Amino acid sequence: MGNHKETYPLIRHLGLLLFLAGFGLFIGIFFLSDYRLTEEALQEAFSYKEEVAPMAVSQTLPDDTRPATPPPLYWLMVKEAEPMMGETYNWNFSFVDRLNDLFERTNERVLAIYGLSDDEIEKIIEVSRLETNLEYNTTLALAQLEGEGQLLEERQQLLRDYTGWMEGRTYETSEALEQELRSTLEGLEMGITEGEGISSYSAKGYLTSLVKYSTIGWIANYTWLFFWLAFGLSTAGALMYILPGLGTVAGIKHNNIFFSSLKNRGWLGVLLGTFLILFYIILYFYPYYMTNWILLVEPFCYWMTGNPASEFFLYGFLYTLAVLVMGVRMLIKYRHSNYHKIRTASLMFFQLAFAFIIPEILVALNKPYFDFKNIWPLNYDFFFDYRLDEFLANGTLGLFMLGWGIALIIIAVPLFTYLYGKRWYCSWVCGCGALAENLGDPFRQLSNKSVEAWNVERALVHSVLVFAVGMTIAVLYTYFTASSEFLGISTYTLREIYGFAIGAVFAGVVGTGFYPLMGNRVWCRYGCPLAAYIGIIQRFRSRFRITTNGGQCISCGNCSTYCEMGIDVRWYAQRGQNVVRASCVGCGICASVCPRGVLKLENKDPKGRFGNPILIGNEHVSVIE
Amino acid sequence: MKQVVIIGNGIAGITAARHIRKRSNYAITVISGESDHFYSRTALMYLYMGHMAYYNIKPYEDWFWPKNRIGLVRDWVTQVDTKHKKLRLQEKGEISYDILLIASGSHPRKGGWPGEEAPNVQGLYSLQDLERMEQQTKGIERGVVIGGGLIGVEMAEMLHSRNIAVSLVVREKEYWSNVLPPEEAAIISLHLRRQGIDLQLESELEEIIQDEKGNAKAVRLKGGKQVDCQFVGITIGVVPNISFLEGSGIETNRGILVDSCFRTNQPDVYAIGDCAEYHQPPAGRKSLEQIWYTGRIHGETVASTICGTPLTYKPGPWFNSAKFFDIEYQVYGEVPNLPKEDTETLFWQHLEHEQTIRIAWNKSSGAVKGFSLLGIRYRHEVCARWIKTSATIDSILPALGEANFDPEFHRRHEQEIRDLYEKQTGRTLATPVRKKFWKIFG
Numbered sequence A: 001m002g003n004h005k006e007t008y009p010l011i012r013h014l015g016l017l018l019f020l021a022g023f024g025l026f027i028g029i030f031f032l033s034d035y036r037l038t039e040e041a042l043q044e045a046f047s048y049k050e051e052v053a054p055m056a057v058s059q060t061l062p063d064d065t066r067p068a069t070p071p072p073l074y075w076l077m078v079k080e081a082e083p084m085m086g087e088t089y090n091w092n093f094s095f096v097d098r099l100n101d102l103f104e105r106t107n108e109r110v111l112a113i114y115g116l117s118d119d120e121i122e123k124i125i126e127v128s129r130l131e132t133n134l135e136y137n138t139t140l141a142l143a144q145l146e147g148e149g150q151l152l153e154e155r156q157q158l159l160r161d162y163t164g165w166m167e168g169r170t171y172e173t174s175e176a177l178e179q180e181l182r183s184t185l186e187g188l189e190m191g192i193t194e195g196e197g198i199s200s201y202s203a204k205g206y207l208t209s210l211v212k213y214s215t216i217g218w219i220a221n222y223t224w225l226f227f228w229l230a231f232g233l234s235t236a237g238a239l240m241y242i243l244p245g246l247g248t249v250a251g252i253k254h255n256n257i258f259f260s261s262l263k264n265r266g267w268l269g270v271l272l273g274t275f276l277i278l279f280y281i282i283l284y285f286y287p288y289y290m291t292n293w294i295l296l297v298e299p300f301c302y303w304m305t306g307n308p309a310s311e312f313f314l315y316g317f318l319y320t321l322a323v324l325v326m327g328v329r330m331l332i333k334y335r336h337s338n339y340h341k342i343r344t345a346s347l348m349f350f351q352l353a354f355a356f357i358i359p360e361i362l363v364a365l366n367k368p369y370f371d372f373k374n375i376w377p378l379n380y381d382f383f384f385d386y387r388l389d390e391f392l393a394n395g396t397l398g399l400f401m402l403g404w405g406i407a408l409i410i411i412a413v414p415l416f417t418y419l420y421g422k423r424w425y426c427s428w429v430c431g432c433g434a435l436a437e438n439l440g441d442p443f444r445q446l447s448n449k450s451v452e453a454w455n456v457e458r459a460l461v462h463s464v465l466v467f468a469v470g471m472t473i474a475v476l477y478t479y480f481t482a483s484s485e486f487l488g489i490s491t492y493t494l495r496e497i498y499g500f501a502i503g504a505v506f507a508g509v510v511g512t513g514f515y516p517l518m519g520n521r522v523w524c525r526y527g528c529p530l531a532a533y534i535g536i537i538q539r540f541r542s543r544f545r546i547t548t549n550g551g552q553c554i555s556c557g558n559c560s561t562y563c564e565m566g567i568d569v570r571w572y573a574q575r576g577q578n579v580v581r582a583s584c585v586g587c588g589i590c591a592s593v594c595p596r597g598v599l600k601l602e603n604k605d606p607k608g609r610f611g612n613p614i615l616i617g618n619e620h621v622s623v624i625e
Numbered sequence B: 001m002k003q004v005v006i007i008g009n010g011i012a013g014i015t016a017a018r019h020i021r022k023r024s025n026y027a028i029t030v031i032s033g034e035s036d037h038f039y040s041r042t043a044l045m046y047l048y049m050g051h052m053a054y055y056n057i058k059p060y061e062d063w064f065w066p067k068n069r070i071g072l073v074r075d076w077v078t079q080v081d082t083k084h085k086k087l088r089l090q091e092k093g094e095i096s097y098d099i100l101l102i103a104s105g106s107h108p109r110k111g112g113w114p115g116e117e118a119p120n121v122q123g124l125y126s127l128q129d130l131e132r133m134e135q136q137t138k139g140i141e142r143g144v145v146i147g148g149g150l151i152g153v154e155m156a157e158m159l160h161s162r163n164i165a166v167s168l169v170v171r172e173k174e175y176w177s178n179v180l181p182p183e184e185a186a187i188i189s190l191h192l193r194r195q196g197i198d199l200q201l202e203s204e205l206e207e208i209i210q211d212e213k214g215n216a217k218a219v220r221l222k223g224g225k226q227v228d229c230q231f232v233g234i235t236i237g238v239v240p241n242i243s244f245l246e247g248s249g250i251e252t253n254r255g256i257l258v259d260s261c262f263r264t265n266q267p268d269v270y271a272i273g274d275c276a277e278y279h280q281p282p283a284g285r286k287s288l289e290q291i292w293y294t295g296r297i298h299g300e301t302v303a304s305t306i307c308g309t310p311l312t313y314k315p316g317p318w319f320n321s322a323k324f325f326d327i328e329y330q331v332y333g334e335v336p337n338l339p340k341e342d343t344e345t346l347f348w349q350h351l352e353h354e355q356t357i358r359i360a361w362n363k364s365s366g367a368v369k370g371f372s373l374l375g376i377r378y379r380h381e382v383c384a385r386w387i388k389t390s391a392t393i394d395s396i397l398p399a400l401g402e403a404n405f406d407p408e409f410h411r412r413h414e415q416e417i418r419d420l421y422e423k424q425t426g427r428t429l430a431t432p433v434r435k436k437f438w439k440i441f442g
């Protein structure tokens, strides 16, 4: 009985301790392992097929001659890795450095195999001078390449592709020809490393699996144990901290929030924000530094899907865990409100089933990864070529996925938003919403309520929508016309910029990393293009509104303070006007925290939805504009 | 251009200023000593409890005032000269006015008890009071709150939020039983005890006992019971701020006396809000109304009068709301706390939850007179309409669902209430209006 803090203090303190122990261990695990490169690790990372005997490699590949068949990357790698093999590294940072060197050396080798030697270049020039009077002739040039077999064919093809445009050009001097040829061959070399070697694009993935499979030490040996210690302890601890809340009298529990270092941007808040920001930066840009964590969920991932874990499985696992554990907290905190109980349960269900389990099962069954509740343009790669190809390659299921995704966009969103407002998605179904509502609940009061912030919000979120739509049109244009440029812009660059700036930095690093600094809906409010799209429908064509209750408002400000979307609800309530705002996600918290029962989320006849501001109680004056 | 000067930046003065701005081009100056900007007095408790920060309880951003050409002066008015239409300020000299609007609010009442002047004995009205309370309650173990009203329970909740033990001393048999009927009052009393409040019912303060430094260290109640404490909150009502009007010729009684257009006895001087006292209160209203929304209505009304369209004060049916820890309370119209001859009531109570509904109607005509609710929200617009139109109890009960304002998915109890009514009165109600099936939410 009595105050929140007084209920089962022992259990709560113990819970906090356990949580911190588990979480501390989790952080510690990041630094814990040693690393040793082995052939097995290389095989795993480069998906080396057993059919070719790996041991024969070093003998079949003398340094100075070209083989007849192009060697698998793995062979080159093993040879270059020889000096590193068996050596133990204590830090993933130095290990990654060495691996980067290794990649560089391997690429040099690839170049030596596929590229043109000085000898060959000189021969080409010589033969051009002698036979064609310095006119470049591809056939002649190709004839100068050495070697045999499949490799020679591939090299000739490369040379043809890259120097074809020089065909028939005549040069004043051999120097001029050599200059042109060499600068053209630079492009060819880049093409070789990207195509045959370790491309800049794939390096991240190779690094991540290499580091993961080179890990030695406790985590590698006792993975399940550490899994349970880190996640079991912190989950159990969190629940021990949360469950005693049941012993309090049900009601709004906001005491001392603004004195809390964690919840009011004190040092704890800044610390947590920093952790989250770093986590997202590593996740999106340097996943090979978090391999210990990935390794931690590897057995679980095998158990669940039969596949090895990637950084995104780790992320999905942590995300779902956070949504579930903090969902329990929400269920207890708002147990006096059926609206919040049902809504929170819905969020937990959709995250667990739709975002986590079903897609992983699909992958396990060799079907395309698909989150049935993720809607374009939040799901911004839905129309990317590789997704479309995947859908088309997967028969009925693939077509169903494609149709389902499109139906969500053009039927479900307008229809449900008309009936129930934006909330049907944003605070009942969406994964970003689930994390924001559950994990982010302690931070909702940090959203900025100023009119200035509102202006920034509208400008930003609608720009992102325009960007997302524009990018998608461009990508589709490329898909259907095979022209990689749209209105003079490279569609690949466009989609890369979107993925980096919006998909990773805005939605992840800023969107979640800034929870403890700017509130829990930074992404949903300022960045989410789907929210912008649904918001427009909610604003203009919906039955949803928040009704204000006559003249009962005392302008206390609880509603505005706890509105995660930074809506100044009080501004409407104190003038008796319905709240009809594009950004309102219908979380219902404003209505719950209002101490005077002023606010009610309702779906009603759209007629008169905006309402005139009326404050009941004064028979003589209604509010004047 | 007329100079309108307003004393007091509370809800009354500020509402008047905003409405005068909308209706006229007058120069508007608001003078107030307590704070630079308008803030919500009703939210003081949430500052102490850490639910909000000061910037959260300002209903308008600071740019709002210059943008709307409402001048703000932070100072105390010490004297009003109605003959020369001038005010004297404590620090910033003199200011003249064409129209003066006094909205100076009130301050906590004192009881004249021995020891009441101790530094750790205080009421709660202003930001300064709050600051003092903050100082005086740091790290203490027990506070005693005297007075069984709305601010008393707020103060109890405030202390409770900081894990300070609270004794709430109430003169009546149950908490707030001079307003609430016994059943409701008992529920609230029980709720306070469930929260851990030491409720001292039917007791009165006799003396505050001070230590050698002059700080209160205990209270002695009538009957001799002594409660040790390190803080005493006195919440026995508020008194209008009118002392600075001495010698101004403005007629006062408990408050500043005003007619139905808020005019005082002096030309071009008006008074509204907590500090105003009606010569002739409107039907069903007291002569001093010291609550938020009446201050707001005063402001809306007087603005029209000041801008040349005289309006009388005409509030609709009474309403109010409050929250006692976790129980919300709403009232519309009149629901007597004790049985009244011409009034019949229906009282419904949830079997487990702290939820009640009481509906009062006129015995002879059946006209519904009021709704009083704990833990359930009703729609102001619907209740006021029924009361104003003297709708009969038999006609409203079938449509009672219309009045419900609870969040979606909350249990509805209209049918139980109708059954209870039929059982209690032996009458049969018309079949209730059914909701359309596709209204899945709410």
Ligand SMILES: Cc1cc2nc3c(=O)[nH]c(=O)nc-3n(C[C@H](O)[C@H](O)[C@H](O)COP(=O)(O)OP(=O)(O)OC[C@H]3O[C@@H](n4cnc5c(N)ncnc54)[C@H](O)[C@@H]3O)c2cc1C
Residues within 6 Å of the ligand: A554, B007, B008, B009, B010, B011, B012, B013, B031, B032, B033, B034, B035, B041, B042, B043, B044, B045, B075, B076, B077, B078, B103, B104, B105, B106, B124, B125, B126, B151, B154, B241, B244, B272, B273, B274, B275, B289, B290, B291, B292, B293, B295, B321, B322
């Ligand atoms: C803790 C608390 C909780 C409350 N909760 C509720 C509630 O839930 N619901 C409800 O309906 N009501 C509530 N009330 C009552 C409500 O807040 C008041 O009725 C209302 O604020 C009065 O407004 P006002 O504008 O008349 O005066 P005030 O808000 O008091 O404003 C008057 C201002 O004038 C200033 N002033 C006074 N004299 C001078 C002078 N000589 N010179 C310069 N400035 C001066 C004062 O310092 C003050 O700032 C509560 C009151 C308190 C104290």
Ligand code: SF4
Residues within 6 Å of the ligand: A546, A559, A562, A563, A564, A565, A566, A567, A569, A579, A583, A584, A585, A586, A587, A588, A589, A590, A591
């Ligand atoms: S206005 Fe209310 S329901 Fe809408 S987002 Fe804000 S707090 Fe949630």
Ligand code: SF4
Residues within 6 Å of the ligand: A552, A553, A554, A555, A556, A557, A558, A559, A560, A569, A570, A573, A574, A593, A594, A595, A596, A597, A598, A599
């Ligand atoms: S929380 Fe309720 S009473 Fe307070 S400002 Fe908002 S609507 Fe008004």
